[in-house]
Amino acid sequence: MSMERADHLLPRLELLDIVQLREQWYLHFNSEAGNKLSAKLLRLAIAYRVQELEHDAVGRCDAILRIAQGQSRVREASGHGCAQQMKPRTRLLREYKGKVHEVLAVKNGLFVHEGQIFSSLSEVATRIVGKRRSGTSFFGLNGKSRRDRDG
Numbered sequence: 801m802s803m804e805r806a807d808h809l810l811p812r813l814e815l816l817d818i819v820q821l822r823e824q825w826y827l828h829f830n831s832e833a834g835n836k837l838s839a840k841l842l843r844l845a846i847a848y849r850v851q852e853l854e855h856d857a858v859g860r861c862d863a864i865l866r867i868a869q870g871q872s873r874v875r876e877a878s879g880h881g882c883a884q885q886m887k888p889r890t891r892l893l894r895e896y897k898g899k900v901h902e903v904l905a906v907k908n909g910l911f912v913h914e915g916q917i918f919s920s921l922s923e924v925a926t927r928i929v930g931k932r933r934s935g936t937s938f939f940g941l942n943g944k945s946r947r948d949r950d951g
Contacts, residue, residue, distance in 0.1 A: 803827060806850045813843045821846065828853070844900050845893060861889050864904060864912055892921075892939045894928075901928055903939070 809824075816824065821842040825833040828849045833842060890905040903924050904912045911918045918924045921935025929938065936942045 803850075803853075806847075806854045809850055810847055813847055816843075818842070838895070841893070841895050841900065848902075861904065864906060894939050896928055 813821075813824075818839050821839055822833045824846050825831075825842055828846055837845075886905040886909070888905055888907050892903040892905070894901050894903075901913065901924075903921070906912055906917070909920060911921055911924050913924045913927065916927075918927070921939060921941075922933065923935070925933035925935040925938035934942075
């Protein structure tokens with residue numbers, strides 16, 4: 801199985817069953833898809849990845865990192881725990897109330913979501929949910945299930 805161009809694969813994604821989506825995931829991400837990912841989230845992530853590869857998103861990430869490094873209003877040492885130790889360019893995807901949110905770790909616990917820079921993952925989660933939330937819990941980084949986090 802080889803990778804298809806975006807204009808060929810994207811229209812077909814809606815027709816693929818969960819097994820075929822997992823195969824596409826493996827092909828594009830070179831790893832197994834988690835068992836808890838819904839078909840909807842798989843489709844969205846695969847579509848994003850196909851376009852990311854085709855349009856060289858690494859350059860976009862580099863530009864975001866440069867912007868974040870130039871932000872003096874955000875303190876240098878921020879975040880804590882696993883969020884503080886997250887490698888730059890780590891992308892977190894979270895589906896919440898039917899919308900998929902993407903967060904990019906940039907450096908020293910700084911995160912970018914919808915073009916804004918946040919000094920902690922909890923700030924991002926709070927912005928998404930509309931009330932104070934633990935970022936590690938919201939994004940599933942502490943090992944709890946979504947039901948435990950959203951319940």
